[in-house]
Amino acid sequence: MKKYVYFFGGEKSDGDRTMKEILGGKGANLAEMINIGIPVPPGFTVTTEVCDYFNKHKNCYPDELSSAVDKNLEKLEKLLGQKFGDPKLPLLLSVRSGAAASMPGMMDTILNLGMNDEVAKGFIALTKNSRFVWDAYRRLIQMFANVALGIDSEKFEDILSREKAQKNVSLDTELSAEDMENVVKKFKKIYQTEVGEEFPQEPKKQLWLAMNAVFKSWNNVRAIKYRELNNIKNLLGTAVNIQAMVFGNMGNDCATGVAFTRDPATGEDKFFGEFLVNAQGEDVVAGTRTPQEITKQNSVAWAKDNNIPENERAKKFPSLEELMPEIYKTLFEIQRKLENHYKDMQDIEFTIQNGKLFLLQTRTGKRTAKAAIRIAIEMVKNGIISKNVAISRIQPEQLDQLLHPSFDPKEKDNVLSDGKLLTKGLPASPGAGVGKVVFSAESAISLKEQNEKNILVRPETSPEDIGGMDAAEGILTVHGGMTSHAAVVARGMGKCCIAGCGDLVINLKERYFTVQNQKIREGDFISLDGNTGEVFKGKVGTILPEFSKNFTKLMSWADDVSILGVHANADTPKDASMARKFGATGIGLCRTEHMFFGGDRIDYVRGTILSENPEERKHPLAELKKMQIKDFKGILEVMAGLPVTIRLLDPPLHEFLPEKDDENEIKKLSKIFGKTPQNIKIKIDQLHEFNPMLGHRGCRLGITFPDIYQMQIEAIIESACYLKKKGIDARPEIMIPLVGNSKEFTILEKMTREIANEIIKKSQIDLHYTVGTMIEVPRACLVANEIAKSAEFFSFGTNDLTQMGCGFSRDDSGKFLKAYVENGIYERDPFQVLDQNGIGQLVEIAVEKGRHTNPKLIIGICGEHGGEPNSIAFCHKVGLDYVSCSPYRVPIARLAVAQSALKK
């Protein structure tokens, strides 16, 4: 028979900390605390398997549950010498939910179960404290009605307020026993009105109704939403913890509090927490009374911050250390014991009942990235954990906090409560951005020149906007997803970006946007939180990132265990140098076309495109070559000694041409290149594509316009030879994009080697270079064995591979991808997290086929997934050699790569 109920209490529990999956986090830790001799009120846990059964069987329980609960209840009664529902020696119970993962949004807690009219009388006789007993009774009715039956708590609070007003007092504690008895009567009436029946006097009925409520709450809207948002999957359900009550509100020798074993904001190794005398847990949270610090040191510091004189502090707000020194000592020892036992910073809850300390919960404490790193480093120093554990313990994504400016949390709370939140989009690139709204790249650049911070707001961005994006503090777009142009470029720039903000309606002509009936004009300030996707009206204060010694140390430990390398995607010497600073050991993707914008370069690019034949193209190509040589020299020099993978021209040519109705630009081109405006427009029409993603781009350009690729190859190799001559170790790797057919590759590879070898021979330089390809077309994966015959490296372009493999473009999928993730069709946005089940198979096929032909093949990934920890774990699993991501994600990738290595 299945064990559905686990007892904890006495000498030893049925369960322990390893059993989170069936006992939930709370239940497992309660059991564990008993096992290591920490005072915990005894009780028992009904498992998550019961929740699963309950939800799968139309809210029915397994047959054997009832007797199991009875048996455990008897055991509890025996242990405590009390009886559930017995007026003479009554046992009161709490019921709390607790899943394997922390999950706000579910039904939480009902206290004082087992109280009824009879028990109240007996309990008063026993405790001689009728005010406390009536208070406990009214709390039960209120919580039970609200939490188990969904009755609005306000209805009860109103009565309490009216009672206080009548008695002319301001705190609950000032109400007398008679007042409270009166309140209980009124609460029972409300209960009857709202529920349609009397408040249940039968304690067992209370218990089962409470359990039902907990199990049902697993599937309430908020809980489902929370699991969705936090990607919590594959859990059976919640457990229910039924535990003997202890009371922090039985008098002044009682208290309740919460504490952290270290400072969760800074990570400092300092016991830290708050408590309230004569209170129950909810009073600490409610905030009507000011909680006191636990340690004297913190109490003094707190008083100083709040300008409270020491004598007033000591009298009104003494620390627990001062107020109950013995209990404090025990608590201090227990928290040390817990941290040493769990080997991690703990977040604990405790209650003191008549001078006796009970722990009600312990769990791993949440902390900032900064604190996480400090705690990990110091725990290694103190021998509590190993370096490997330290590496594994930091969430790679959390490092983002350290790499970008972010909003001051206090200021953000203020603007949120002031209703300044305009809307929410996709958090496309982290960081915080504050500035004046502009609607064009030109305006962004012009404001930047006047030293005015600005936010570029666009329907979507295109390569032409890059200058403006660079000049802006942040980018906000209406269309596009996490891997839209705006998102990718912004992440590359380490600039905050919110994309796919579909609520926005932009009027470009009159230069304003509207959202939720508010009109924001050009020049108005807005603030973007790139970490959450929130858009605020007005300015929100930001705080700057810091790079600590601890951070550097953690990174070096991570690098020591890593197997995969971490390269960066960088298109300019500036980006490359940033990447190197962040620890990249190569450039995995240098997009040559990003160099084609800005200054008069674009004119020559356009001249190249407008040419009718190779002869005409010669002049503009020669000009472009000079510029590209400058770029390549810069990047190769910054990355001296490390590989730099340069991708030949990839996007379709029309991306470089002006809009057909941009008469000024067309006139300008007409003058420069001696074509009629009509001819230029015809060219723009000719280059129009129905599906540019699937159009004339990548190596298809190389095959049809070999002279463009020739120019680029010459520029790369000439730059490298130049540097080599100067003694700088340039290591170019030439990457041919969008190969889908081995013959495409061999034709261009042959051309590349012929040109390169000729230049090297002429230069009399011993330059090593390699030739490889992006694997981004599904077909390429299927014929990887053929391509690998002559390719020296593969680099997975998983953005395009996802687009083509899944059949949806990143720019258009915004319309349905959200619904898809909500419906569980894809667990996560496949542009954010590599779709291992589908696209992952293509990657595996390509790795296997490629390595089969060419065991020396170097394989990396340069899509956006290269900086995403889950995807990195997959890359590790299938045996890639490196990942490449935007410079600002390099530290995250370094940590994720190390963690993948440790998991193996």
Added chain:
Amino acid sequence: MKKYVYFFGGEKSDGDRTMKEILGGKGANLAEMINIGIPVPPGFTVTTEVCDYFNKHKNCYPDELSSAVDKNLEKLEKLLGQKFGDPKLPLLLSVRSGAAASMPGMMDTILNLGMNDEVAKGFIALTKNSRFVWDAYRRLIQMFANVALGIDSEKFEDILSREKAQKNVSLDTELSAEDMENVVKKFKKIYQTEVGEEFPQEPKKQLWLAMNAVFKSWNNVRAIKYRELNNIKNLLGTAVNIQAMVFGNMGNDCATGVAFTRDPATGEDKFFGEFLVNAQGEDVVAGTRTPQEITKQNSVAWAKDNNIPENERAKKFPSLEELMPEIYKTLFEIQRKLENHYKDMQDIEFTIQNGKLFLLQTRTGKRTAKAAIRIAIEMVKNGIISKNVAISRIQPEQLDQLLHPSFDPKEKDNVLSDGKLLTKGLPASPGAGVGKVVFSAESAISLKEQNEKNILVRPETSPEDIGGMDAAEGILTVHGGMTSHAAVVARGMGKCCIAGCGDLVINLKERYFTVQNQKIREGDFISLDGNTGEVFKGKVGTILPEFSKNFTKLMSWADDVSILGVHANADTPKDASMARKFGATGIGLCRTEHMFFGGDRIDYVRGTILSENPEERKHPLAELKKMQIKDFKGILEVMAGLPVTIRLLDPPLHEFLPEKDDENEIKKLSKIFGKTPQNIKIKIDQLHEFNPMLGHRGCRLGITFPDIYQMQIEAIIESACYLKKKGIDARPEIMIPLVGNSKEFTILEKMTREIANEIIKKSQIDLHYTVGTMIEVPRACLVANEIAKSAEFFSFGTNDLTQMGCGFSRDDSGKFLKAYVENGIYERDPFQVLDQNGIGQLVEIAVEKGRHTNPKLIIGICGEHGGEPNSIAFCHKVGLDYVSCSPYRVPIARLAVAQSALKK
């Protein structure tokens, strides 16, 4: 040592008919004829392997070749008692190319090699026919100069013409021996001027130069182009046949001719051919003299056709049967023998020298589709071949001739020679179309209403043009490839279409197009040849297709051996009925959206799209449902007893909306649906997609707008139930498009079954239906095992699978795909012939994974490839259950399916 030279002659040849690969077709058949005792001038064949060696070794020969040629030459001399270059008993030779596949464009023939000044003298002494000898000599010089050295033949013809003018005669044969001697002198002079050296007197030098020329011609531009166009691949090269000369021009007991063993136009079993007395082969072709019929029957018929009285005919143009009855008898027996030996209709060449008959060539005769079928059927009747051979012998593609109107060949020759050819595009849909140029669907419809034939000329077509395409005789587009919208729809309609005609510049505003400096205005007549892609100015006469009893018989034989079924893609009852007539045993793809155009339907579609929520959508959807029910009833009734696979809505919604600048249409919609024009424009903007192919379409619409799919499912099932009640066996299969993820499918499949079962239950009807999916997204192939858990059928949409798998859209690939095929990157346009190496792997993976989970899975293909014989063979190989194609390709597919089965 490799055998490079194969002798034929005497009793037995070194080679035989099976050795085409190394002897070429001509050489193998010459050897075979010797072996079966047919009189053939002896000679020897230099193999294709020598050609391969020659081309790979910078035009050098294998060392052993020279002695092998010498040895065979000696053997020949011995056999004939003549000597090459010996003036007394001179051996003259012909040199002819001959590859394994027939290949015009290569160097063809040089006759009379071995002739020189000395030999001429000796030969005159021997033959006592100096005119003949000088004529032979001048022919050698002319052919050698032209064929081996590329000197313009005109230069020689001019001299001959001047000579004739001087002598005041009109035929070469009227020139005297002296005249001819004179001509030879002049020819030699020309030769020296043009070539820079004297005409080679050394016979062996002539021979080797001729051989060089043949081998070189393998790689001349015309030959390469021909191989490209006809997809001739993997041949080593051409062989060279060196053969003793026989002369049809030594006098009136000499003749030369060509003949077919049956009528190549009709297939009638009747010996058939032409000859000229006292002539060489080229004279028959040149057309200066009128060739005579071989049989008396044909001769009489010919005379009748040309109004030549019988006595004149008998005198001037007697048949061979009358003129040389003995020779005729022998020839007749030989042709029968050859046909019986080769078991196929033969195309033969013969020469009669001084009353002795020689065969110079036999090969399988080219024939029309009609003839091919008749010959095959009659040969089965006569026990010459089996039914299976008959089935295998017809080229499936050839059947196209029988299914569409085509141009009268004579008229077409006329317009070609009149320079009426305007340009050439892609032959996107076969047939011939003649009509007035129109530039809009509206004009096409309006002309059609006036009974005026018209040709719709568009930059490209969209679903909105369907009405106009239906009203037009043919469609001509500037953009798009073989599988563009225009091409696919036109093929579906069995209407001729030329696509991707990039030379055309259309001025839609002023309603004309220009091509090669010619302006064609709306209303001018043009003619389209959809079989060749030719566009003619003016009208060209057409001939109608015919459906013979033989055709029906052949098809029934084919069906008897077939394993795969042949379904058709049809969207209307009319198309479905055509498909059934053509022998389709089901509808493999019924595109519901094609029903959305025409009449006021499109308004309701637009109303559906413009609705802001399901409530608003209710009304237009209800209207659409009525219309869809009408369609479905029609199709299901026409196809009673056969499966009809109906695809739910597939294309992105914006395809149904008007252009944003179509103010009239927007105003109209604004009135009907009570939306402001501004709102409609915003909606059009919102629905704009960057890559519609990868956008919000297919089942993605079903997930996000379930009410649209619900309406369609209801319409299908209600229609089927209605028919069932009437006793009509409706067999709907509901197909969910664009599935890439098993959960997409399960969500929609569940919805489908719930709706369907509810309706069936209500109707109290025992309706069987199935639910399956298109497999057209690469990812779907990878997770086919998951999808097959609940799918009853798969249908490969290889158009989209190719687009996504190869990463190029059919609408955009025109810009590079031609270059790709020319460069051998893809052997064939992958939209025409399934790319087995790449996309084929995806198909195989999906079949294997799908069947592994669900062995009962029915698998078909409904992409354009379903009607293409090579792709059909692949479908057979990987084990599909059926192919589906446009109605007009059904017979082709039926034959191809049968041939695939026989190959197994």
